[in-house]
Structure formats: C-alpha cells, structure tokens
Amino acid sequence: MSAKRKTAAREIFALGAEAVVEGALLAGCSFYGGYPITPSSEIMEGMAERLPRTEDGVFIQMEDEIASLGACIGASLAGRKVMTATSGPGFSLMQELIGYACMIEAPLVLVNVMRGGPSTGLPTSPAQGDVQQARWGTHGDHSIIVLSATDVQDCLHMTVKAFNFAEKYRTPVILLLDEVTAHTREKITVPLAQDLEILYRLQPSMPPEWYKPFEETVRGVPPMPPLGSGYRFHVTGLTHDDHGYPTQKPDEVVAAISRQFRKIDQFFFDIQITDEFLTGDAEVGVVAYGSVARSAHLAVEQARERGIKAGLIDLKTLFPFPRAAVEGLLRRCRTVIVPEMNMGQISREVKRVNPGTSTVWTINRVDGHIITPKQILESIRKG
Amino acid sequence: MKPDIQIDRFEICLSGLGGQGVITLGKVMGKALALGHGFNVAQTQSYGPEARGGASRTDLVISTRPISYPKTDKIDLLVALSQEACNKYYPLMKPQAVLLVNTTLVKQIPTNQYLGLPFTEMSIDRLGLPQAMNTIVLGAVTFLLPFARRSLIRKSLEESLPAKIVDVNVKALNMGYREASKAFGQPPAIWAAMTVADNGNGDTEKAAPKKPTAKKAPKAP
Numbered sequence: 001m002s003a004k005r006k007t008a009a010r011e012i013f014a015l016g017a018e019a020v021v022e023g024a025l026l027a028g029c030s031f032y033g034g035y036p037i038t039p040s041s042e043i044m045e046g047m048a049e050r051l052p053r054t055e056d057g058v059f060i061q062m063e064d065e066i067a068s069l070g071a072c073i074g075a076s077l078a079g080r081k082v083m084t085a086t087s088g089p090g091f092s093l094m095q096e097l098i099g100y101a102c103m104i105e106a107p108l109v110l111v112n113v114m115r116g117g118p119s120t121g122l123p124t125s126p127a128q129g130d131v132q133q134a135r136w137g138t139h140g141d142h143s144i145i146v147l148s149a150t151d152v153q154d155c156l157h158m159t160v161k162a163f164n165f166a167e168k169y170r171t172p173v174i175l176l177l178d179e180v181t182a183h184t185r186e187k188i189t190v191p192l193a194q195d196l197e198i199l200y201r202l203q204p205s206m207p208p209e210w211y212k213p214f215e216e217t218v219r220g221v222p223p224m225p226p227l228g229s230g231y232r233f234h235v236t237g238l239t240h241d242d243h244g245y246p247t248q249k250p251d252e253v254v255a256a257i258s259r260q261f262r263k264i265d266q267f268f269f270d271i272q273i274t275d276e277f278l279t280g281d282a283e284v285g286v287v288a289y290g291s292v293a294r295s296a297h298l299a300v301e302q303a304r305e306r307g308i309k310a311g312l313i314d315l316k317t318l319f320p321f322p323r324a325a326v327e328g329l330l331r332r333c334r335t336v337i338v339p340e341m342n343m344g345q346i347s348r349e350v351k352r353v354n355p356g357t358s359t360v361w362t363i364n365r366v367d368g369h370i371i372t373p374k375q376i377l378e379s380i381r382k383g
Numbered sequence: 384m385k386p387d388i389q390i391d392r393f394e395i396c397l398s399g400l401g402g403q404g405v406i407t408l409g410k411v412m413g414k415a416l417a418l419g420h421g422f423n424v425a426q427t428q429s430y431g432p433e434a435r436g437g438a439s440r441t442d443l444v445i446s447t448r449p450i451s452y453p454k455t456d457k458i459d460l461l462v463a464l465s466q467e468a469c470n471k472y473y474p475l476m477k478p479q480a481v482l483l484v485n486t487t488l489v490k491q492i493p494t495n496q497y498l499g500l501p502f503t504e505m506s507i508d509r510l511g512l513p514q515a516m517n518t519i520v521l522g523a524v525t526f527l528l529p530f531a532r533r534s535l536i537r538k539s540l541e542e543s544l545p546a547k548i549v550d551v552n553v554k555a556l557n558m559g560y561r562e563a564s565k566a567f568g569q570p571p572a573i574w575a576a577m578t579v580a581d582n583g584n585g586d587t588e589k590a591a592p593k594k595p596t597a598k599k600a601p602k603a604p
Contacts, residue, residue: 012418038432123432124432125429151425151453180427180453180454184425184426184427184453185409185413185414185417186423186424186450187418187424291453294451297451297452298451298452298456301451370454372456373456
C-alpha cells in the first residue's frame with residue numbers, strides 16, 4: 001500500500017482494543033465477522049477501518065453474534081486466519097458454534113471483553129465473570145484454549161499468541177479481556193511482523209487422493225488445506241471418523257474425542273503461559289489475571305516495602321489451567337490470595353490444585369469496579 | 384524522546400459529566416505525555432451507559448517507571464468539572480494534592496485550598512462554543528503541570544482532532560493556559576521538583592514562572 005517501506009517498530013498511544021487489532025493484523029488475520037457490543041466495539045471499529053486496506057482483508061458485520069461466528073468458521077475453513085470480538089451477551093449467543101468449531105477443529109480467535117453480568121448487566125463496567133463460561137460454555141466434553149492479557153502491550157502479544165495457538169493446534173482460542181484492559185490507553189511498541197513468530201496451519205504434503213481430513217498424526221493435529229484446493233472435505237458437527245463422515249462406532253468415537261483432547265494436553269509446556277513476580281521467596285502468594293493482576297502487582301510491591309514477602313503469579317493462560325506454576329506457589333506459600341472480579345471462578349481452580357499445603361483466600365468484587373491494590377494489600381497483611 | 388526528570392506515579396483524575404469531553408481531554412493529554420514527552424502513561428476511563436449526562440471520568444497515571452495499577456490510587460491532581468464529580472472524588476486525593484474546579488458548575492467546594500476557573504462560562508462567553516470547554520481545561524492543566532510542554536500538548540491536540548475544528552481548539556488551549564497563568568500566578572510549588580528545563584522548543588514563556596521561589600501551597604484565586 002504505502003510507498004515507503006516501514007523499517008522500524010513504531011510507538012503508538014493506543015487502547016487495549018486497538019492493540020488487539022494491531023496484533024491480529026500482525027498475525028495475518030484476513031477475515032473479521034462481528035457484531036458490535038460495548039465494551040468490545042473498538043476492536044470491531046479498528047478492524048472495519050484497517051482490514052479492507054490490507055491485501056485480501058474482508059470485514060463483514062453480520063446480523064448477530066451467532067451469524068458472526070458462523071461466518072468466521074466458514075472463512076477459517078476456506079483458509080483464512082479469522083477473528084471476532086464480543087462481550088457477555090454476545091458470547092452467550094456464540095456458545096453453540098464454539099462447540100461446532102471445536103468439533104470440526106476450525107482455527108479461530110474469539111475475543112471476549114468481559115463486562116458486568118449476567119444478562120445485559122453493567123455494559124460499561126469491568127468484570128471477569130465469563131471465565132468458567134469460556135472453558136465450559138459450550139455443551140459436550142471439549143478441549144479449548146483460553147488466554148487473558150494484563151496491559152495494552154500484552155493485548156498485542158497475546159492476540160498474536162492466540163492466532164499462533166489456533167493455527168498450531170487447530171482449535172478455537174478465546175482471548176478474555178476485561179473492560180479495564182480494553183479501555184486503557186498506553187504507549188506500546190508495534191513490532192514488525194518479521195520480528196515475531198507467526199505460525200500457519202499445517203498443510204497436507206500427500207496427494208489429494210491419499211488425504212484424510214481428520215487423520216491421526218504425531219501431534220494430534222491433522223493438516224488442513226483450504227476448501228477448494230483440490231483436497232476432498234466433509235465437515236460435520238456429528239462425531240466423525242478420519243474421513244469426516246459421521247460415526248457411532250465406539251473405537252472411532254473414542255479415537256476422535258481423545259485426539260481432540262490430546263492435541264492440547266500434550267503441549268501444556270507450550271500453551272501454559274504465566275508471569276511470575278517475586279515468587280521465589282514468597283510466603284504470601286497472589287494469583288491474578290487481567291487488569292486485576294496490575295492491582296496485585298502494585299499491592300505486592302507495597303507489601304515488599306513493608307517487609308512482607310509477597311509474590312504474584314499473573315496467569316496469561318487461564319485454560320488449560322497452568323497447574324504446575326500455581327501448585328509450586330501453593331507449596332511455597334502459607335496463604336494464596338485469589339482476587340478476581342467475580343464470585344470466585346479461577347479460585348475454584350486454585351483450590352482444586354491445592355495439595356493441602358496452603359490456605360486459599362478469595363477477594364471477590366462484582367460492583368463494576370476494579371479490585372484496588374489497597375484491598376489486596378489488606379489481605380496480604382492478614383495472610 | 385527520553386524524559387529528563389524522574390516521576391513515580393503522578394496521578395491525575397479528570398472527572399465531570401458525560402458529554403463534557405472528559406475522555407477526549409484525557410486522550411489528548413495522555414498522547415502528548417506518552418509520545419511527545421516520553422513518559423509512561425496509562426489512561427483509563429469509566430463512564431455510564433448514557434450518551435450524555437451520566438458521570439464520566441478518566442484517570443491518567445504518569446511515571447518514568449513501568450506502571451502497574453492503571454487507575455488512580457492517590458490523586459495528585461483532581462480536575463472536577465461538575466459538582467457531583469467534585470463530591471465523589473475529593474476524598475481520594477492525597478494530602479496537599481491540587482484541586483482544579485469548574486466554578487461555573489461546582490458551587491460547593493469542599494475545601495478552600497483549590498484552584499478554580501469558570502470553564503463553562505469562558506467557553507460560552509468568549510468562544511461561543513460550549514464544546515471547547517475541555518480544551519480550555521487542557522490549557523489550564525498544561526500550565527499547572529510542571530513537566531508538560533505546551534508545544535507538545537498542542538501538537539497532540541492538532542493530531543487528535545478533525546481539521547475543521549483545530550483552529551478554535553488551539554485558541555481555546557491558549558486561552559486556558561493564559562487565564563490559568565493570570566489567575567494562579569505560578570504552578571503549585573509542591574511539584575517544583577518535577578519542573579523541566581525548557582530547551583527553547585517554542586514555549587519560552589513557561590520557563591520563567593516555573594522556577595520555584597518559595598514553598599507555597601496552592602492558593603485560592
């Protein structure tokens with residue numbers, strides 16, 4: 001497009017939502033199907049402005065969230081990297097198709113900017129109430145990757161990560177932001193695409209007549225050619241065999257479902273991202289994610305100033321739950337505090353993996369305001 | 384550009400009514416301080432679901448270190464453009480923090496240690512454009528902040544606005560700066576340590592009054 005070739009990373013002062021747009025474009029997103037909803041609309045606005053200016057970018061506003069995700073799945077099968085963004089009520093509408101995408105193993109990125117709920121709730125206020133919904137919202141036993149981001153620079157990097165995971169593991173990836181993260185403006189550096197690791201889905205190396213769309217592979221991820229490229233395809237939400245045709249034979253069903261789990265389960269080391277801050281000698285631990293992790297970061301700094309050995313694990317991957325990192329913290333600390341803007345969703349996971357060596361405390365807030373460093377500091381001092 | 388002074392969490396809360404342009408004001412200021420001045424800036428916003436009339440607020444945290452908590456923890460500068468905002472956020476101020484109020488709309492001020500200008504009145508009477516009120520505030524805040532350079536704020540303002548309203552807004556910015564310097568005399572002495580030496584970048588008139596003379600609390604106009 002531009003005559004001058006960009007040769008350096010640029011600095012911009014951008015919203016978290018705008019950083020998601022930058023990240024998506026760097027990762028090679030070329031299709032966005034969406035329906036606007038506060039507080040995720042800025043992502044859609046950004047994509048509407050930027051995507052049509054890219055080489056083969058397509059932006060489409062659908063009639064609702066169900067159709068939006070449907071359009072994304074279709075474009076994904078046609079070989080595109082796709083994204084959509086929504087918030088609570090729209091996320092509920094998308095649940096059925098998330099399961100469909102899991103079943104047909106369509107790579108896609110779904111950004112959910114969480115707002116107060118249930119129902120219409122608090123449209124302009126932050127919350128973290130969709131955490132368990134992101135994991136278990138769609139029906140049936142399924143495996144899925146759920147990521148979160150802390151600050152604006154992180155929004156860009158986690159969006160790129162989300163695309164990479166979607167492509168590498170052929171799965172829907174949900175990026176959970178909250179209103180504070182999406183609506184914070186900060187100075188960020190937009191790197192050049194060549195400086196980032198960008199992954200693409202595996203393409204078949206065999207001739208079309210040998211190709212089986214859902215064949216077992218070493219990584220558990222079958223190659224995925226775009227529709228119309230000469231390879232035969234059959235796509236159905238029914239449990240299917242290697243060829244993509246519906247099956248009820250127990251051995252084929254078990255093979256299909258367990259491969260869908262295994263393709264993610266055997267790569268925990270790659271997928272589970274956490275950021276540890278002063279956890280080495282910590283006696284009181286904090287486990288947080290999203291914007292609350294920033295409050296926790298300041299609280300831990302303030303506690304250290306007061307001589308309390310506090311530490312923080314910032315969860316960038318929420319599911320598959322980063323058990324190893326959190327279990328390590330639970331073994332070292334006498335108390336682990338889990339602050340979150342819901343009635344206790346990640347704290348359930350922390351309690352689940354607690355080997356019994358630590359007391360787990362929760363700080364819950366559902367009034368549409370972010371948990372303050374002061375609240376967390378008070379808990380740390382009691383811990 | 385690298386800032387030549389150290390700031391550790393300087394917190395500004397801009398608050399008012401939806402429709403007063405509070406968030407635009409924060410965006411322009413944040414952009415100038417982040418990209419022009421080179422500070423780390425986190426600007427967050429909170430507002431109600433109404434298009435106009437609800438409470439609206441934006442927080443700016445300015446630091447030369449990485450910023451953890453992006454909202455205000457203890458406010459250094461509170462700008463209250465409505466009575467409701469003044470009542471609500473006044474208790475969150477640091478001791479000796481500076482309160483700047485819009486005296487047109489804030490009639491009951493909880494302290495006598497404050498700075499005030501009739502921003503709404505000025506925008507209507509002198510510009511005939513109530514929408515430019517936020518830019519007048521921007522001018523006044525630029526005067527108050529010892530580390531803000533008017534030329535960089537103006538550049539950010541020009542970049543952020545559509546071309547047809549740039550002129551009137553630059554006028555409003557200069558008016559706010561001028562009126563603030565007339566009414567307040569000097570930027571608050573408690574921030575004197577954060578004063579930047581002017582490098583002759585176009586706003587020389589600011590350099591002179593910025594030199595701290597004596598310890599003085601911000602005074603009422």
